[in-house]
Amino acid sequence: MTDTRPPRADAVRNRAALLAAAADEFAERGMDASVADIARRAGVGKGTVFRHFATKDDLIAAIVLDRIDELTTAGEGLLDAEDPGAALLEFLTVAAHQRQQRDLSFLHGAGDVDPAVARARERMYRTVHELVDRARRHGAVRADVTGTDVILLMCAPNYVASYAPGAPPELWRRYLGILFDGLRPQGAHPLPEPPPPAL
Amino acid sequence: MTDTRPPRADAVRNRAALLAAAADEFAERGMDASVADIARRAGVGKGTVFRHFATKDDLIAAIVLDRIDELTTAGEGLLDAEDPGAALLEFLTVAAHQRQQRDLSFLHGAGDVDPAVARARERMYRTVHELVDRARRHGAVRADVTGTDVILLMCAPNYVASYAPGAPPELWRRYLGILFDGLRPQGAHPLPEPPPPAL
C-alpha cells in the first residue's frame, strides 16, 4: 500500500518553476549552468533544487525525458506514412531539429540513468527500429544498416554542424543529407565492421 | 632583441614529466582528470603546473598540438598517392584511429586557442582541402562537397561509435564507411543547405 499523499502546493509550484528555469538556463549557458543560478532564476533556495532532484544530472534527466517522449510521438506518427524512406528522413529531421539547441548526448547516456529515462529511451529506440525496418523493406535504406546504426548516427548531424564557427543555424540539414545518402542502397560499398550489439 | 636564456635543467625535466603525466591521466580518466592528480603523477607541486601552462586548457592544447602535427604529416604523405579517393579514405582512417582514445573535439576548438595550435590546425586544414580537391577531381568525391565539409565530418565516426555501449573498439570503421559512401558521387542526392564558410 503505497498511500501517496498529494504533494504540497508550494512543492508542485517550485518543481515546475525549477524545470522551466533549468531549461532556460541550460539553453542560454549550456549544460554546465550552475545550480545556484537555476535556483535563483526559479526564486528558490539552492537546497530546494536537491530536494526535488537528487542530483544535477537528475534535473537534466527530467528535462530530457520530455524531449525523448516528443520525439517518440513524432516517430510513431510516421510509422504508417505512404513513403517509408521519406518517413525516416522526416524523423531524423525532427530529431536533429529539436535538439539543435544543445549538447544532447542524452539520447544515449552511459551507465546509471534513472529508470524513467531508460524506459522512454527504449520506447524511442523501438520506434526507430520500426522506421528503419520499413524503410529497408521499401528499398530506401541499404540492407546492411541496422536500426541500432541509425540510433547511433542520429545525433551526428548536430554534432558535426556545432563545430562550424560562423555557420548558418540549419547547417545540420546538409550533414543529414550526406548521412542519408550514405544510408541509401545506391552506390553502397560493403562495410568493414559488423553492426554493434542491438539497442 | 629577445635574448632568451636557456631554461633551467629542472624546468625542462618538469615540463616533459608534466606532458607525459597529463597524456596518461587524460587517457585513463578522461579530459576532466584533475590538475592535482597530474601534478602528483609528475612528481611536482600543483603550482608548477601553472608555471608551465597558464591554464589547464593550455596544457591540453600542448598535448593536442602533437596529435595535430602527426595527422598533418600523415596527410601530406598521402598527397601524391596514385588513388586520391583511397588516399582520402586512408587519411580519415588515420584521423579516426589516432583519436579513438578520447574526447578530442580539439581538432576544431572554439574561440581563443593559443596561436601555435591555431597555426597547426590551419596547416592540417589546408592538407584536408588538397586531399578532398584531388579526390573530387578524380571522381571519388561528389562535386557538391567541400573540404570544409570533410573537416567538420572528420570527427563524426568516433563520436558516433563512442555512444555504443558494448561496442567493438573498431566500430568507428563502420561509420566511416557509411560516411564515405555519403561522400561518394554515386547515388548522391542534392543537399538542402549550402556549405559553411571555408575553414
Add this chain to the structure above:
DNA sequence: ACCTGAACACCGTTCAAGT
C-alpha cells in the same frame, strides 16, 4: 629562475534549523 603549498573563488551536495 623556478618550485612549493597554503589560500581563494567557485562549483555540486548535505544537513541542521526553521516554518
Add this chain to the structure above:
DNA sequence: ACCTGAACACCGTTCAAGT
C-alpha cells in the same frame, strides 16, 4: 512536509615564501 542558507568537499587558479 517542505524550504532555507550555512557548511563541506572538491575543483582550477593565484601568490607569497622559499631555494
